[in-house]
């Protein structure tokens with residue numbers, strides 16, 4: 047199933063106009079979003095103008111572009127000209143983006159219609175959107191539960207049918223975990239595959255923009271539009287260097303049989319991802335998903351990523367260190383809020399005390415500590431060394447297998463308030479996603495089962511991690527699952 051293909055076909059065949067298609071999404075937003083609260087800013091007028099320009103292209107027989115007429119919601123830490131960009135923080139309450147992020151420019155050029163900006167944990171720090179200064183987003187599958195985070199608004203918007211696709215950002219799991227909690231598909235590309243220009247920085251060595259959608263085909267189509275080297279982001283690159291060219295090739299052949307495609311495919315299942323702390327329901331569902339591949343001829347073998355147990359500790363040292371440096375710019379002088387105070391120092395202090403929420407302040411303090419002289423070697427440098435070991439684990443395993451399969455999250459979506467009082471408990475929900483982030487690897491999460499709990503159906507998802515640059519390979523392998 048591909049929403050993008052469906053929409054485009056209908057628009058090109060004049061079964062529906064882009065204007066009506068957009069109106070329909072806006073109606074769903076009106077009907078549902080007062081309860082779900084996925085959006086922070088919507089620009090109906092601009093969406094209509096964009097729709098009209100798609101329709102006039104259809105009238106003139108012109109190409110409507112790869113994403114012509116496709117409605118996209120954007121996480122509110124990615125700049126889209128004309129829209130607010132709050133990063134879920136009071137600090138940027140009245141900030142309006144003066145320019146487009148590279149991904150937004152590319153989406154617009156491809157004909158996509160930017161519907162609005164979506165809610166997130168403040169500065170993308172969190173796993174539930176409970177840290178947004180503008181109130182939490184609710185999970186469309188069960189309104190008493192969190193949608194995950196930090197891209198909770200983007201995942202909820204897709205799940206509730208309030209846009210066709212959305213963009214999120216992923217530093218330690220913020221695309222994959224909310225996508226998993228809302229029963230959608232979330233894709234974090236290889237670090238550098240998509241430009242970060244215009245993304246409000248959280249932890250720059252980890253941040254990556256990616257799509258959330260209703261199907262693998264949809265996220266692939268958006269990835270294809272937004273990827274590529276950008277001279278405005280020195281860490282970005284073109285996919286051509288792809289190390290897995292040969293192994294990915296077989297997936298590109300549209301006519302070959304399924305059995306042909308998965309012949310010789312080797313899947314590694316890391317034993318460290320199925321141990322303590324994972325819900326039995328989740329474990330069993332993910333094992334069943336992997337079994338399905340196996341029953342269709344894929345070779346599945348157990349592998350080991352021995353440094354997995356240090357992943358969270360390493361992430362929660364490196365990430366706050368970078369956060370403390372990146373967020374130093376919010377000083378009340380250059381942009382954002384400014385508190386009234388008598389001296390320059392008091393201005394800094396009051397601005398930051400008022401502008402930042404509790405979790406952001408916690409991370410700035412932690413990061414300032416881990417970078418401070420006397421502690422730098424013990425924490426930051428040590429964490430960087432272990433990060434290399436974690437990366438090396440993946441390199442070793444990828445010499446034996448093509449992809450790795452794991453659970454996406456240790457539990458089904460939890461209830462509001464369940465973890466928000468205990469930051470460490472909250473951090474543990476990232477246990478399966480931080481590994482690929484630290485190693486810079488592409489990873490995708492997709493639903494594999496639904497379980498009944500208290501009258502609602504809750505999704506369980508699994509994760510496929512690929513080798514560096516193996517983005518298309520995991521996309522294709524994920525797509526196979528939809529057809530198994």
Ligand code: GLN
Nearest residue numbers: 170172216217218219220
């Ligand atoms: N939940 C993780 C955190 O709180 C991941 C955040 C992210 O990927 N932006 O840091």
